[in-house]
Amino acid sequence: MTTRSTKSKSNRVFLPGGVPLAPRHPFYSFKQVSMDLSFVIAVEVLYAVASLVLISAGLAVVFGMMKVINLAHGEFMMLGGYTTITAVGLGVNVFIAMLVIAPLVVGLIGLIVERLVIRHLYGRLVDTMLATWGLSLVFIGLATMIFGNTTTGISTPIPGFAVGDYQISGYNFFIIVVAAVLVIAMLAVLRGTRAGLIARGTMQRADMAAALGYSPDRIYMATFFCGSALSGLAGAVLAPLVGLVPTSGGAYIAKAFITVIAGGPSLIAGLLSSATSFGVVNQVFTFAISPVIGEVALLVAAVVLLRLMPQGITGRFFKGKL
Amino acid sequence: MAETVLETHGLTMRFGGVTASDNVNFSLKARELRCLIGPNGAGKSTFFKCVTGLLTPTEGQVFMRGQDVTGWQPHQIASLGVGIKTQTPNVMDALNVHENIWLSARRFHDSAEAKARTDTIIDRLALGAIARTELGQLAHGERQRVELGLVAVADPWLVLLDEPAAGMSAQDVDRMTEIIHELTRSAAVVIVEHDMQFIRSIAETVTVFHQGAVLMEDHVDRVMSDPTVRAVYLGKKA
Amino acid sequence: MERSLGREIIATLIVSALLIWLLPMVIATYTLTVLVIYGMLGLSLGLIWGFGGILCFGQAAFFGLGAYTYAIAAINFGESTVPMLLAVLVPLIFAAVLGALMFYGRLTDVYLGVITLVVTLILFKFVNSTAGPQYVIGNARLGGYNGIPGFQTLNVPGNPDAYIWGDPYFYFCAVALVIVFLLVTWLLRSSFGRVAIGIRENETRMALMGYDVAARKTVLFATGAAIAGLAGALFANWGEIVTPGLFSLGQSAEIIIWCIVGGLGTRLGPVLGAAGLAYLKFVLGQQSLIDNTLITGLILVLFVLFLPKGLVPAVSALWKASFGRARRRPLARQRRKARHG
Numbered sequence: 001m002t003t004r005s006t007k008s009k010s011n012r013v014f015l016p017g018g019v020p021l022a023p024r025h026p027f028y029s030f031k032q033v034s035m036d037l038s039f040v041i042a043v044e045v046l047y048a049v050a051s052l053v054l055i056s057a058g059l060a061v062v063f064g065m066m067k068v069i070n071l072a073h074g075e076f077m078m079l080g081g082y083t084t085i086t087a088v089g090l091g092v093n094v095f096i097a098m099l100v101i102a103p104l105v106v107g108l109i110g111l112i113v114e115r116l117v118i119r120h121l122y123g124r125l126v127d128t129m130l131a132t133w134g135l136s137l138v139f140i141g142l143a144t145m146i147f148g149n150t151t152t153g154i155s156t157p158i159p160g161f162a163v164g165d166y167q168i169s170g171y172n173f174f175i176i177v178v179a180a181v182l183v184i185a186m187l188a189v190l191r192g193t194r195a196g197l198i199a200r201g202t203m204q205r206a207d208m209a210a211a212l213g214y215s216p217d218r219i220y221m222a223t224f225f226c227g228s229a230l231s232g233l234a235g236a237v238l239a240p241l242v243g244l245v246p247t248s249g250g251a252y253i254a255k256a257f258i259t260v261i262a263g264g265p266s267l268i269a270g271l272l273s274s275a276t277s278f279g280v281v282n283q284v285f286t287f288a289i290s291p292v293i294g295e296v297a298l299l300v301a302a303v304v305l306l307r308l309m310p311q312g313i314t315g316r317f318f319k320g321k322l
Numbered sequence: 323m324a325e326t327v328l329e330t331h332g333l334t335m336r337f338g339g340v341t342a343s344d345n346v347n348f349s350l351k352a353r354e355l356r357c358l359i360g361p362n363g364a365g366k367s368t369f370f371k372c373v374t375g376l377l378t379p380t381e382g383q384v385f386m387r388g389q390d391v392t393g394w395q396p397h398q399i400a401s402l403g404v405g406i407k408t409q410t411p412n413v414m415d416a417l418n419v420h421e422n423i424w425l426s427a428r429r430f431h432d433s434a435e436a437k438a439r440t441d442t443i444i445d446r447l448a449l450g451a452i453a454r455t456e457l458g459q460l461a462h463g464e465r466q467r468v469e470l471g472l473v474a475v476a477d478p479w480l481v482l483l484d485e486p487a488a489g490m491s492a493q494d495v496d497r498m499t500e501i502i503h504e505l506t507r508s509a510a511v512v513i514v515e516h517d518m519q520f521i522r523s524i525a526e527t528v529t530v531f532h533q534g535a536v537l538m539e540d541h542v543d544r545v546m547s548d549p550t551v552r553a554v555y556l557g558k559k560a
Numbered sequence: 561m562e563r564s565l566g567r568e569i570i571a572t573l574i575v576s577a578l579l580i581w582l583l584p585m586v587i588a589t590y591t592l593t594v595l596v597i598y599g600m601l602g603l604s605l606g607l608i609w610g611f612g613g614i615l616c617f618g619q620a621a622f623f624g625l626g627a628y629t630y631a632i633a634a635i636n637f638g639e640s641t642v643p644m645l646l647a648v649l650v651p652l653i654f655a656a657v658l659g660a661l662m663f664y665g666r667l668t669d670v671y672l673g674v675i676t677l678v679v680t681l682i683l684f685k686f687v688n689s690t691a692g693p694q695y696v697i698g699n700a701r702l703g704g705y706n707g708i709p710g711f712q713t714l715n716v717p718g719n720p721d722a723y724i725w726g727d728p729y730f731y732f733c734a735v736a737l738v739i740v741f742l743l744v745t746w747l748l749r750s751s752f753g754r755v756a757i758g759i760r761e762n763e764t765r766m767a768l769m770g771y772d773v774a775a776r777k778t779v780l781f782a783t784g785a786a787i788a789g790l791a792g793a794l795f796a797n798w799g800e801i802v803t804p805g806l807f808s809l810g811q812s813a814e815i816i817i818w819c820i821v822g823g824l825g826t827r828l829g830p831v832l833g834a835a836g837l838a839y840l841k842f843v844l845g846q847q848s849l850i851d852n853t854l855i856t857g858l859i860l861v862l863f864v865l866f867l868p869k870g871l872v873p874a875v876s877a878l879w880k881a882s883f884g885r886a887r888r889r890p891l892a893r894q895r896r897k898a899r900h901g
Contacts, residue, residue, distance in 0.1 A: 117865065396764075417758065421758075476770075
């Protein structure tokens with residue numbers, strides 16, 4: 001993600017932590033370097049938060065709106081990645097593949113899953129978890145049979161650029177932008193459109209919505225479609241960063257699950273608050289010690305958070321916000 | 323002079339901006355039977371939950387037999403020998419009547435003694451016919467009766483009942499009145515209720531709640547004929 | 561509760577003896593051993609989930625802890641007796657602490673599942689990253705993703721050269737499973753067990769009766785962990801290597817699937833589910849027509865949709881319908897209640 005650009009290191013002076021000091025006026029160059037460093041760190045933290053938002057959005061929609069825990073969410077992401085790779089292989093522009101085709105395809109798959117399986121299990125939280133876990137295994141098996149076990153991938157389509165002595169991947173910015181657009185779009189649709197209002201109403205009281213003439217069935221279908229599409233989008237966008245294997249979903253589901261549950265009942269406020277909390281913790285520990293400790297710190301933070309706020313963050317703060 | 327078994331001093335419960343219980347001073351003597359009445363939202367159930375430990379009061383204290391039990395957990399309060407029956411029946415649906423009651427008896431006695439006491443209570447409450455039926459398969463009135471039996475088998479010295487007559491037929495209510503009278507022989511009983519007929523048939527002293535505070539506390543006849551109480555129930559005054 | 565404990569013990573012993581005698585004629589003892597071990601692991605989750613109502617997403621954590629504790633202790637002690645004991649104690653203590661944290665915080669259902677899942681992940685990530693030579697406990701290198709090989713396996717207490725392996729090891733494990741099964745049977749019939757089932761049914765009511773629900777759940781949770789730890793130690797001896805995969809989410813998922821397929825709320829269900837599915841996986845692993853994972857997943861989905869009570873209750877119901885006297889069956893609600901906490 002971030003690398004030091006290679007310059008001549010012959011007469012470098014180094015600050016503690018390995019930050020190089022440029023040989024100019026001490027005060028000015030110190031400020032320059034820490035400004036660069038702060039900027040880079042800020043971007044990294046934003047990126048960590050953004051990727052958590054992306055990873056969790058699909059699951060949040062489906063859980064927040066339908067109280068369904070879709071443990072096949074990680075596999076939906078994986079399928080989004082494979083769809084993108086396949087589409088690109090067929091000559092489609094990579095951005096169209098990522099932002100249009102992958103969400104549509106995975107959304108459709110989600111629709112089929114909803115009609116065949118989820119529909120029969122509404123209200124049975126644990127049973128939906130188990131059934132979707134089974135589905136995740138089915139998808140992993142199918143993907144293995146179709147695409148094989150070896151790692152495939154595509155390179156990041158946006159080149160990096162330099163900030164001072166540091167190199168930032170431009171793709172990170174792209175992801176931050178996508179995440180931001182996503183959140184704004186979700187807010188806009190749910191708050192501002194009629195469809196959003198109907199959906200929110202149904203989620204609160206399906207029987208009342210039905211009494212008013214709206215079909216809860218249709219709304220559940222549409223919501224699950226959107227949630228799956230979001231998962232597909234996330235998987236597609238994140239695919240260029242890591243090699244894709246059929247089991248890639250496993251890395252995502254845990255983080256998404258934790259982020260969504262810790263977020264609490266409010267959809268967007270919960271998602272943003274938990275993604276921010278965990279993203280910051282993750283990056284702080286990654287910078288301070290190591291990426292592995294950063295991951296562990298995220299998990300420990302989750303345990304602590306849930307112990308202190310058993311209903312999730314928005315069970316205690318920001319109550320009532322969307 | 324009978325001892326005071328239950329007391330609250332300045333009991334207050336606030337939920338955000340709403341004061342559900344407002345500075346309630348309450349006192350109950352041994353083997354006394356008290357009914358708590360009041361319109362919906364008057365704070366009876368909140369008071370009940372604060373006393374039973376299901377809620378921790380924002381302010382004020384609760385004393386049982388002189389001991390400060392404010393903020394205690396429900397199981398700690400129950401361990402003192404307090405019997406509690408909640409508004410919606412809380413029973414073990416997949417277990418049968420005998421097993422439900424046995425679990426209650428077992429808390430304070432060993433296995434064999436618990437079984438003996440369970441059998442006795444089942445006889446007394448005429449539950450013999452359904453003793454091996456699962457609670458989940460019983461009618462509402464029967465479930466309430468089992469829950470009462472569950473409370474009674476532990477030989478409590480203080481019994482707190484939240485709407486015991488709710489959803490019961492007249493015959494069930496009669497049976498329950500008998501049980502409650504038996505309970506008062508050895509325990510102080512507090513009943514939160516809506517059913518006026520039931521209250522009239524059973525009550526002696528009645529405490530009226532209104533907007534979280536105690537409006538009036540007197541003998542049932544005087545309370546029922548009091549104009550303020552009537553206004554509160556019929557909403558003539560704000 | 562109608563059949564006396566004595567008769568149940570005798571029946572269990574007779575059936576077990578028969579199986580231990582007959583099965584090795586059909587399946588290799590090497591395979592049978594691991595099936596027995598998985599059976600014990602399934603039973604551990606079946607106990608806390610089916611009877612206690614505690615849905616633990618990370619039972620594999622205790623399995624792995626038991627295995628790793630055994631391996632590390634065996635390398636340091638050079639003899640197997642103390643390591644076996646430690647392998648049961650360490651998961652037990654860990655679970656007691658974790659359980660207290662969760663149950664006294666009044667976490668339920670999904671949130672409990674998340675925390676147990678997270679704990680497994682933490683352990684997995686941590687152990688997986690301990691590859692360097694600086695990660696040592698005594699003489700034992702943790703080995704990271706490579707795991708720990710080459711430790712002292714089960715021996716006759718006091719005599720490190722008298723190994724118990726092969727057929728004798730199978731009998732050892734089988735007997736261990738029978739003993740654990742009988743202990744669980746006894747536990748469930750005891751007051752503790754009956755109170756635990758009451759807690760599963762209605763926690764509030766049990767608390768209102770005066771039972772310290774949090775404490776009891778912690779004890780039950782720790783018991784399940786101890787059994788899983790024992791299974792882990794036996795697994796370490798069988799495989800002669802321990803790897804981080806034992807802590808994995810996948811392993812936890814399998815244990816849950818065993819319980820669902822076998823039948824939650826029964827003692828035999830999880831054991832048979834575990835042994836059966838593990839054997840199925842072994843048989844399927846030898847063909848490459850359809851992917852293994854796909855079949856496991858399909859089985860889980862189909863069972864949740866069509867046979868949510870699992871196999872043992874379904875078979876038992878069929879048996880009673882054909883042969884037994886007319887009896888009320890409390891199973892359906894018990895099952896659902898067990899799963900939904």
